[in-house]
Amino acid sequence: MALNASLNKFKNELSDAATRNAQYSRPTSTAPARTGTPKLGDGAKRTHGTAFSNSQPAPAAPTNTLHSGGAGGELMTQVWNSVNYLKEKSPQSITFDYLISYLSLPVDAQKNIPLIKRILSTHDRVTYLSRSESGTGKESFQYRPFYPITNAEELKEYMGIAAQRTATGIPVKDLKDGWPDCAASLDRLEREGFILVTRQKKDNAPKTVYPDSPSYHILNPISQLPQKADTDFVDIWAKTKLPGSEIELRNALEAARLTPTSQVKEVQRGMQKKKERRKVNRKGGKTTNNHMLGILKDYTRK
Template sequence: MAQLTSSAATLGSRLFMNVAYAIDYLKEKDRPLTFDSIVAYLSLDHSDDLRQLRGALRRALLEDPRVLYSRDGLAGKGSFEFRSKYGVRSQEQLLALLQKQSTAVGILVKDLKDGWPGAPAAIESLAAQGAVLVVRNKKDNAPKKVWLDDASLRHPVDEAFRGMWDAVKLPANGEEVREKLEAAGLKPTTAKKVVQVVAPRERKRKAARGGRQTNTHMIGILRDYSHKRK
């Protein structure tokens, strides 16, 4: 029993390792491959000792969401292909994907590279055309995030205005910002709010009434007919 458990654990460990290698291989090749090609790369020959591992590997690749399988692919031999997050492999597909975005979050270039190694070069080309906006890494200036751009919205700016704009110096720190605002007669948002203390109003006591009177507003209008009672 212990030997069977050890054998199953060994198979599971080897399977996990070979699935990772197989997916990396599919990602590197960036094209559909047959299962035999994958097995040959992993050096899993067709000996009886490895038959169980090959069968488990095939089932694992078929069930892996990162792998796209086509039964009719490669002339009916069946093909395995890496499935990237967005499935983009060309500039046209990238532009179509960006046009469908409903938010302004942008798309990470690393997610595009995962399945499309040529993504950075394609993004550089589109950026030069004014088709996309790019945020870059500070370390190597490589594209980090990409958005759709519209070249028709770009307008030439007079050089004199550019010079005036560049000549405007921003305050170096928060204290300088505060001083600039106060000098311009503006109130900084960091200014302390003065809380006005409102004294409670004193209530006037109403004078006590001598007795209850009704219809006092009709005095002098109504006539007294009590003497005519029978």
């Protein structure tokens, strides 16, 4: 009986202690338990999702101020499309209202309209036209090519001015920026003697344009076009060969009794005589004012 009473008392004290400890126990973690690696004998493999189930989600990408409205809402894309459209319609000017309607901006990208106008106004490939300059009463924009040339007459005028300033040519690829179909006109102006054209060896396509003038050519009396040089002159020009090296060129000049610029000038010391410097008598002599003899008093005795 005594043992049973002691056992019951122990069970009651143990139950009371467990209850007290439960009140001060640590909170259980809310994180899911990590899945252990299966053994080789289990025949199962971890999937990618299971292996990285505890990884933190990737942070959201920062929002870009140049983007708004998803597809077609990027600001710089809208500007590029505007410039490209102005280039297609060059040299025609396009009103800003029509340009916005061409872009077909989504509703949430309408707020970019003032920014598009501001960027186009300062773009180096676009010319802004005010309401009075456009002639339509609306603000307009016009594409600005690398060279202000869109036809043959403008090219002739520009080449006439360029010939007075510099002999630098115009690359045809830059000329096509404002005049895409210029190849036929370049061939005609070259035949008429207004320009000189260098061409590609592969397909004879024009490469660079240089200034020229019909006054530099001998015109055909019938067609009034620059005629080719005589065959005799071409043959003489082709047969005339220049020396292949500097030594041959120097020998040819010496044979013609000409002094080449590369010849070393030898100075003969015996031929040069040192000029003697003339000594100047700087001693002060006695000076008298003979022309003042009747006016000044004589103090030589004193």
